[in-house]
Amino acid sequence: MIVSIRGETPPAATVPLAFAPGEAAQVDFGAGPKLLHPDGSVRRTWAFVMTLCFSRHQYVEFVWDQTVATWLGCHRRAFEWFTAVPRRLVIDNAKCAISKACIHDPVVQRAYAECAEGWRFRIDPCPPGDAPKKGIVEVGVKFVKMNFLPLRQFRDLADLNAQACGWVMDEAGQRVHGTTRQKPLTLFELDRAHMLELPAVAPDLGTWHRVTVHRDCHVAHERALYPVPFTLVGKTRQTGGLTYAPPTRRCSSTTSTSWWPRTGARSARASA
Numbered sequence: 586m587i588v589s590i591r592g593e594t595p596p597a598a599t600v601p602l603a604f605a606p607g608e609a610a611q612v613d614f615g616a617g618p619k620l621l622h623p624d625g626s627v628r629r630t631w632a633f634v635m636t637l638c639f640s641r642h643q644y645v646e647f648v649w650d651q652t653v654a655t656w657l658g659c660h661r662r663a664f665e666w667f668t669a670v671p672r673r674l675v676i677d678n679a680k681c682a683i684s685k686a687c688i689h690d691p692v693v694q695r696a697y698a699e700c701a702e703g704w705r706f707r708i709d710p711c712p713p714g715d716a717p718k719k720g721i722v723e724v725g726v727k728f729v730k731m732n733f734l735p736l737r738q739f740r741d742l743a744d745l746n747a748q749a750c751g752w753v754m755d756e757a758g759q760r761v762h763g764t765t766r767q768k769p770l771t772l773f774e775l776d777r778a779h780m781l782e783l784p785a786v787a788p789d790l791g792t793w794h795r796v797t798v799h800r801d802c803h804v805a806h807e808r809a810l811y812p813v814p815f816t817l818v819g820k821t822r823q824t825g826g827l828t829y830a831p832p833t834r835r836c837s838s839t840t841s842t843s844w845w846p847r848t849g850a851r852s853a854r855a856s857a
Contacts, residue, residue: 599717604638606772607779609709610671611636611722612660614679617647618734620742630742633659636725637671640772641762643725645733645749647742653696656681657790660700667773669780673707675719688712696790703788705781728757797821 617630631651635644644663648655656679664670678686685692691710693701701708711718733752739745758770765772796804798817803810 602638602718602721605779606639606775607669607672607777607781609638609673609675611638611675611719611725613677613719613722613726614651615726615730618739618745620739620745622649630745632726632729633663634722634726634729635659635663635674636722637667637769637773637776638675638721640769640776641721641725641765642667642758642769642773642776643729643753645729645753647745647749649742651679651681653681653694654790657696657700660704661787661790664704664783667777667780669777669782670704670706671780673709674701675709675711675722677711677716677719678713682708683710686710686713700788700790704784732757 612633612635615632615634617632619627619629622628628649630647630649633644633646633648633655636642644666646659646662648659676682678691680694682694682697683691684694693708693710697708716723729749733749733756737748739748754770758773759768761767762769798804798813798820800818802815802818803812805811
């Protein structure tokens with residue numbers, strides 16, 4: 586009986602997703618090669634890949650971690666690489682982007698929400714367990730692993746990213762794509778014409794941290810002390826800082842971070 590019921594169950598079916606020029610990009614991380622870290626240890630690198638859904642043109646940058654600061658910095662450099670901003674970003678539910686995954690009402694990381702507001706793109710997280718909805722970038726990550734990394738040697742992260750940039754422009758962007766049947770760089774001109782313009786001034790890339798105010802009226806972050814009003818002693822607050830992401834249209838070898846309390850209207854925005 587069970588066999589007969591299973592036989593009557595219709596097979597799972599999918600519908601290919603179609604995207605208009607400039608409509609969307611998909612973003613994902615993939616494991617990269619192990620390299621010597623500046624601290625002397627051998628560490629795994631991670632490939633940040635942003636693929637434009639219409640043209641299949643890519644931005645590829647290898648980084649040391651998947652922190653919020655790195656995530657935000659990679660976005661800025663990707664937009665500057667494309668010289669435009671996709672209208673919508675399809676992402677998975679990584680902790681650096683989504684605090685709580687949900688089909689109907691996902692909770693977006695506060696810093697990432699501010700990033701989207703500043704660059705004017707819409708965040709479109711995939712439903713939990715529905716990774717095929719970002720299949721374009723997953724294929725892109727696999728393409729990087731299978732066609733760029735094999736048979737190459739890298740001195741350090743800077744060399745890895747320099748080679749990745751050349752590969753994207755000279756090889757990946759010039760191939761005839763298996764789905765579109767055109768070269769990504771050829772279609773990219775139409776893609777870019779329909780994307781959002783870069784803002785005149787790059788938005789602040791802020792991260793948020795939970796800190797406890799000590800008896801000396803200071804909060805500690807990354808071995809530095811910052812003064813706060815004495816009325817907050819003993820309380821825990823969420824304080825914002827700025828992430829420094831070097832503005833460049835080439836793949837950057839590192840993402841450095843500087844932190845200080847925000848000033849003006851955004852100063853010491855806190856919640857209990």
